[in-house]
Amino acid sequence: MLTARLAGTRLPLPEGYAALPVHPWQLRETRHRPEVAALLDAGLLRDLGPNGLPWHPTSSVRTLHRSGAPAMLKLSLGLRITNSRRENLRKELHRGVDVHRLLRTGLGERWRAAHPAFDIVRDPAWLAVDGPDGRPVTGLDVMIRHNPFAPADDVSCVAALVAPRPDPCRTQGGGSAPSRLAALVTRLATVTGRPREAVAAEWFLRYLEQVVRPVLWLDGEAGIALEAHQQNTLVLLDPEGWPSGGRYRDNQGYYFRESHRAELDARLPGVGETADTFVPDEVTDERFAYYLGINNVLGLVGALGSQRLADEQVLLAACRRFLADATSRTGPGRPRSSLPARLLDSPVLRCKANLLTRLQGLDELVGPVDTQSVYVTIANPLHR
Numbered sequence: 254m255l256t257a258r259l260a261g262t263r264l265p266l267p268e269g270y271a272a273l274p275v276h277p278w279q280l281r282e283t284r285h286r287p288e289v290a291a292l293l294d295a296g297l298l299r300d301l302g303p304n305g306l307p308w309h310p311t312s313s314v315r316t317l318h319r320s321g322a323p324a325m326l327k328l329s330l331g332l333r334i335t336n337s338r339r340e341n342l343r344k345e346l347h348r349g350v351d352v353h354r355l356l357r358t359g360l361g362e363r364w365r366a367a368h369p370a371f372d373i374v375r376d377p378a379w380l381a382v383d384g385p386d387g388r389p390v391t392g393l394d395v396m397i398r399h400n401p402f403a404p405a406d407d408v409s410c411v412a413a414l415v416a417p418r419p420d421p422c423r424t425q426g427g428g429s430a431p432s433r434l435a436a437l438v439t440r441l442a443t444v445t446g447r448p449r450e451a452v453a454a455e456w457f458l459r460y461l462e463q464v465v466r467p468v469l470w471l472d473g474e475a476g477i478a479l480e481a482h483q484q485n486t487l488v489l490l491d492p493e494g495w496p497s498g499g500r501y502r503d504n505q506g507y508y509f510r511e512s513h514r515a516e517l518d519a520r521l522p523g524v525g526e527t528a529d530t531f532v533p534d535e536v537t538d539e540r541f542a543y544y545l546g547i548n549n550v551l552g553l554v555g556a557l558g559s560q561r562l563a564d565e566q567v568l569l570a571a572c573r574r575f576l577a578d579a580t581s582r583t584g585p586g587r588p589r590s591s592l593p594a595r596l597l598d599s600p601v602l603r604c605k606a607n608l609l610t611r612l613q614g615l616d617e618l619v620g621p622v623d624t625q626s627v628y629v630t631i632a633n634p635l636h637r
Contacts, residue, residue, distance in 0.1 A: 255397065256380060259322055260305030267299060273380060274326050274395055276315070277303075282331035283392040288384055298382070312410035312484070313502065315339055320404050327376070327396035327504070335607060341379070341394035342505075348528035349376025349396060349504030351521070352477070358520045360475055364467070370489065370498030371467035373479075375399040396504055407490040408500070409433065411464075411549065412483035415556035435560050437494040444493070453563035454571060456495065457553065461575045464488055464499035468545055469579055473589030476513025478541040480506025482548035506544070508537040538595060539603045539628065546596050547604050551634065569634055573597065576635070600636050603628045 256272040257264050264272055275283075280300070283289045292298040308317040308326065314334060316327045329340035353375045356364070365372070378397040382390040402408055414434045431439070438456055442449040464486060472478045479485070479501050489498035509517060509530045517524050525531050532540075550572060558565035576593040596602075609627040616625070 255324070255378070256395075259319075259324060259326070261319070261322070262305050264304055265301060270299065271380070272301075273298075273382065273393065274317075274328065275393065276317075276328045276330060278332065279328055279330055279392065283329075286392065288390050289392065292382070292384070292390065297385075312413050316398060316502075318400065323400055325398040325400050327398050329392050329394050331392060335611075340392050341381075341396055343381070343389055343394070344528045345505045346376075346379040346381065346394060346396060348507055348525075348530055350379070351524050351528050351530065352504075352507055353377040355475075355477075355517065355521050355524060360520065363474070364471060367470055368467035370463055372401070372500055374401060374487070374500050374502035376504040398502075398504075401500065407492075408487050409490065410484060411486045411488055411553070414488065415483070415553060415560075432556070432560060434556065435562055437490070438562050441494055450563045450567070453557050454567055457557060457563070457568055458571055458575070460488065460496045460553065461550070461572065463496045465545065465550060465575075466579065467499065468501070469590040469592060472510075472541065472592065476510035476517065478508040478510065478537050478545075478590075479503075480508070480540065480544045482544045483552055485544075486549060508532045508540060510534050510537050538591060541590075541592055542595055542599075542602055543605050543628070546592065547602060547631075573635055573637075596633070596635050598636065599633050601630050602633045604631045 254266075254271050256274055257266060259274070260272060266272060284293060284300075289298065293300065306319060308319045310316075311318050311325070313327070315330045316325050318325050327341065332339060352373060356373065356375070361372075376396050376398050379394060380397065381394040384390050415432050417432050434456075438449055438453045441447075441456070442452045445452065468479050468481050480503060481501055485501060485503040485506055487500040487502060488496050489500070491497040507530055509525050509532065511531050512534050514525075514531055554565055554568045554572065557563045557568060576597050579590075579593040580597070606627045606629045609629070613627060615627065
C-alpha cells in the first residue's frame, strides 16, 4: 500500500487494513464527530498513534512534504483558512485525478513541447473513508500529490516570495526584513552592476514568459483555466535567482470552459462530470482575470512597486507589451486565450473581495461556482 510505504518505517497495520495519514489537528477534531466515533468504536477505524518519519508543512499549509519521498500528502484540516473550512471534498479529489488523466492523453506532451519548463503538480490518487451505508465520511480524505521537486531545486510559492519576512534582529516591537524577492533582485543588481530597477523589470518579464505564458497556453489550447493566484503558483529559480520555470498546484482550482466540453470529453469521456468542473465561459473569464491577472500579475507589480524595486508604471507598460504580443504571436507556442485581450481592452475588471465574502458567511467551496464568492468592480490599470 502506497501510504504505508510513504510512512518510511514499518507500520503496525492489522490484517486487512490500509494506512490512512491524518494530521494531529485533524484527528483531534474529527474523532469527536459521531460518524467517525462510531467507526472507531466498531474497530473499523483504528488509531495507530504517531508513526513513521517526520513530515513537514509547506506554504500550501495542509500539504505535507518529506524530502526524498515520491509523493506529498494533502490532508483535510478542520479549520477555516480564508473563506473555507479546509477539508478535501470528493469533487476536488476527482477533479485532481481528472486533470492528471487529461494531461496523459497527449495534452501534457503538447504543453511541454510549447513550454517545457512549466507543469501542474499532479494529484493522481486519493484515499478516503466511506461509512457502512456507503456515504462519504467527511474530514478524513487525503490527496496523494506527486512530488516533482529534487532537494536541490530552488522553488518558491509566489506569495511567499513577495511577502516581507520576519526580522529576528529587530526589537520585540516588530518589524520585517525585505522580501526574498527584494533580496534576489538586490543581489542580481550587485552581481551584474546594473540598476536595481532594470533588474526588477527583467525579472518580471522573465516571470511573464516562464510562468504566465504557459498558463495562457493551457486556457487557449484546451479550455482549462487555472486558479493561478500567487498562493497556487510556484516559481522555479535558476542558480542566479532568475525565473526558469513554474508549477501550478491545487486540485480545487480548475475551470473547464463550457465551450470546450466536446473536445475535452473526446479526450477523456465523462471528464468533469463527477467533479463538477465545467463552467460557463463568462464566469471562467471573470475568475481567470482575477486569479491570474489581478492577484498574480498585478499583485507582483504591486509588490515590486511597494518595495521600491521598480516603477509600477514601467512594469505595467511591460505587461501591456507582453499581453499585446500574446494576442498577435503565431506558431505552436501562441496562447489563444481570451484573457490578454480582456486585460488590455476592459476599462474595469471584476475583483474577488475576500473580506466581503467572509462577512457574508460564504464558503467559496460550497454551492454554484458563480455565487460562492463576492466580486466587486475595480478600475483596470492596464487599460489605456
